[in-house]
């Protein structure tokens with residue numbers, strides 16, 4: 001919680017619509033002690049803010065903390081990572097030539113199992129929170145592991161570091177190694193209830209951390225477990241996260257494991273298996289969705305389930321190129337997921353960049369598809385929408401975070417680009433611009449495009465969640 005009322009001054013950039021960024025220059029945003037935006041004023045310098053806006057709010061001018069974006073800097077909403085495995089962070093970049101099912105057995109399950117060691121869990125979870133915050137991720141939908149104490153620790157660390165999060169204890173009671181599997185569907189449900197109870201004790205109003213029911217994916221969950229988790233979601237109104245149609249061998253496995261005669265579904269599609277178990281709700285976050293059929297996409301859309309697009313992971317472990325425009329055209333809400341460590345990067349900016357590039361591969365005919373249409377390309381504006389407002393909708397935080405509007409919470413990052421002086425050097429004292437060199441003649445949309453394609457954590461100068469400063473670049 002921020003201890004002071006705050007006045008932010010300068011340029012603010014945020015999404016107004018899927019394909020439109022709004023640029024507010026010479027603007028003032030007032031954030032109260034609870035972290036809520038209470039005023040957004042344009043054409044408002046510090047003097048005007050002090051003379052008119054602060055008195056109108058009844059704020060003591062001397063008590064207000066002022067944060068100003070300098071030349072070359074702008075405020076941008078914090079990123080929302082709609083899908084990542086906190087427990088897999090030490091493995092980012094380590095995937096060799098594997099594909100999903102062998103990758104899970106070779107790299108992933110052994111690491112996740114090892115995090116039942118509390119010392120190791122603290123080390124890894126502390127680092128993943130600090131690292132993602134440093135890249136501007138103000139909200140993360142985390143998968144932890146099957147272990148309840150270390151999942152609880154992840155919750156506690158999110159709260160102490162101030163990162164907004166959905167935390168899911170992973171459920172898996174079949175087709176996983178003996179050393180890393182729930183003993184039964186009942187045991188999995190009981191452990192899930194225990195981790196939910198911990199979160200509700202730690203953050204009773206779910207102001208920062210929320211539980212999320214997490215059946216790992218259909219192959220690793222028995223039908224009784226999926227049905228019990230579906231019932232739990234109905235009972236608690238909590239969100240659900242899982243994986244869907246990431247890889248072709250995985251899809252074949254699901255067809256084998258869950259025939260309609262067992263599920264009672266009308267067909268053997270992956271989406272129908274989840275639907276029959278009550279797992280396809282308007283609060284379900286489906287990661288990947290690379291190979292959905294037309295009928296599955298229609299079902300996902302009808303249930304108003306959401307999709308987390310994970311382009312870094314889909315390329316790294318050779319899963320395929322998801323057709324985001326097609327999903328959006330179906331009316332499906334999409335956000336972005338780094339999907340560490342199938343994904344190799346902790347950065348949502350990198351993920352947005354890869355979303356833009358993968359959409360071009362869709363146009364060029366990747367994924368065994370005929371070349372797509374030009375309009376399948378995602379623009380800079382569109383991928384940044386997915387990274388912020390789209391992500392907010394995916395995790396059920398629309399209207400609360402993802403933009404700069406009165407009533408929303410201040411989850412934001414201060415972005416700084418390298419302003420190049422006449423001598424060809426970066427201007428300003430500490431101002432490292434990383435790989436983003438701005439010469440001064442670029443339009444604002446061009447500056448943002450340069451940030452998207454060349455930016456990294458060197459450009460993320462400060463990060464706030466709910467008004468609290470949670471990261472500052474040294």
Ligand SMILES: O=c1[nH]c(=O)c2nc[nH]c2[nH]1
Pocket residue numbers: 085100104108216217243246313339342
């Ligand atoms: O990218 C992925 N990462 C995982 O950990 C996982 N588990 C099931 N399916 C998965 N896909």
